[in-house]
Amino acid sequence: MEQSSINRLERQDPEIATEACNFSISLIPALLAFAVLRPLIHNLQSQSLILPLFLSACATLCFHILLCWYLVFKANFRIVGAALAIGLSYCLNAVILALYMRYSSSCEKTRVFIFSDIFSCIKEFFSFALPTVVMFCLEWWSFEILILLSGLLPNSKLETSVLSICLTISSTHYFIPYGIGAAASTRVSNELGAGNPQAAQLAACVVMVLAVTEAVIVGTILFCCRYVLAYAFNSDKDVVNYVSELVPLLSFSIIMDSLQSVLSGVARGTGWQHIGAYVNLGAYYIVGIPLASVLCFVLNLRGKGLWIGIMTGSAVQAIVLAIITVTTNWRKQARMARERIFEGTYSAGNRSV
Incomplete structure (x- = not known):
């Protein structure tokens, strides 16, 4: 509700403020997935492993387009579906990069982990x-x-x-x-x-x-x-x-x-x-x-x-x-x-x- 109040403070249309509030709340799971995704991206960047990042991003984009279309129009989740699609796409990208880091020979020397x-x-x-x-x-x-x-x-x-x-x-x-x-x-x-x-x-x-x-x-x-x-x-x-x-x-x-x-x-x-x-x-x-x-x-x-x-x-x-x-x-x-x-x-x- 705080998000809706902020939007109304900006003198936005009440309907737009309500939709923005719903979108922001539904985007919370995406924040958690993004928190896992960013360290994985920077880890691979520091090793100059750019091609896996590019291919993973392309695969995630294709998945996101189809998923977003389905959730917004077919499942009729509308703006909430768009937010959920973002979170699920982040999760997929994080899983792909984590699997690459775990099993790729390119990351063999950087997998040493001391808790x-x-x-x-x-x-x-x-x-x-x-x-x-x-x-x-x-x-x-x-x-x-x-x-x-x-x-x-x-x-x-x-x-x-x-x-x-x-x-x-x-x-x-x-x-x-x-x-x-x-x-x-x-x-x-x-x-x-x-x-x-x-x-x-x-x-x-x-x-x-x-x-x-x-x-x-x-x-x-x-x-x-x-x-x-x-x-x-x-x-x-x-x-x-x-x-x-x-x-x-x-x-x-x-x-x-x-x-x-x-x-x-x-x-x-x-x-x-x-x-x-x-x-x-x-x-x-x-x-x-x-x-x-x-x-x-x-x-x-x-x-x-x-x-x-x-x-x-x-x-x-x-x-x-x-x-x-x-x-x-x-x-x-x-x-x-x-x-x-x-x-x-x-x-x-x-x-x-």
């Missing part, structure tokens, strides 16, 4: 995990605050609909640079751990070029399709026209999001999660959201002002992370990574004795 190491490594794990969680949450929560603020505008239904469409497009695209950033995180961390600072630096440069090139292409396509883009979500003429006005800003925002997501991946691979958390805090909550509020409510730019503010936050985040990456002493980072590896090996050896 006692779990508790001794929790402190070290949380030192990296918590800043990473904060790093991601601060960014995503800022977009949720953006939608919440749009509900305070006079014509809130139009503003919320337009911003939701732009946010959906941006979020859908985000997984492309996020995947590149994940590859950067794995590559950079592996090269630093192997004592190859030049290779780590090269990997950071390559993924930045890839991310910017891909974002420019996507941004250009969106700009060229700005007058028909909103028809994929809404047929209301006011919404379509408003979205066409925001698409130039959306195109620039996609470029900034691509760059910052890749740089965030480099930061994770270098062990700078805590720095990334501070950067996100400053970029979105000291610069982005206050600027969005001023542009929206004081200068009366409405939804356009909200998007400019949050886009500025993304730009600040990308610029700061770029400066940190460019000024990095890669040799020093490689030495520190090697020291952490040897410390961990020495500690594990003492425990085994």
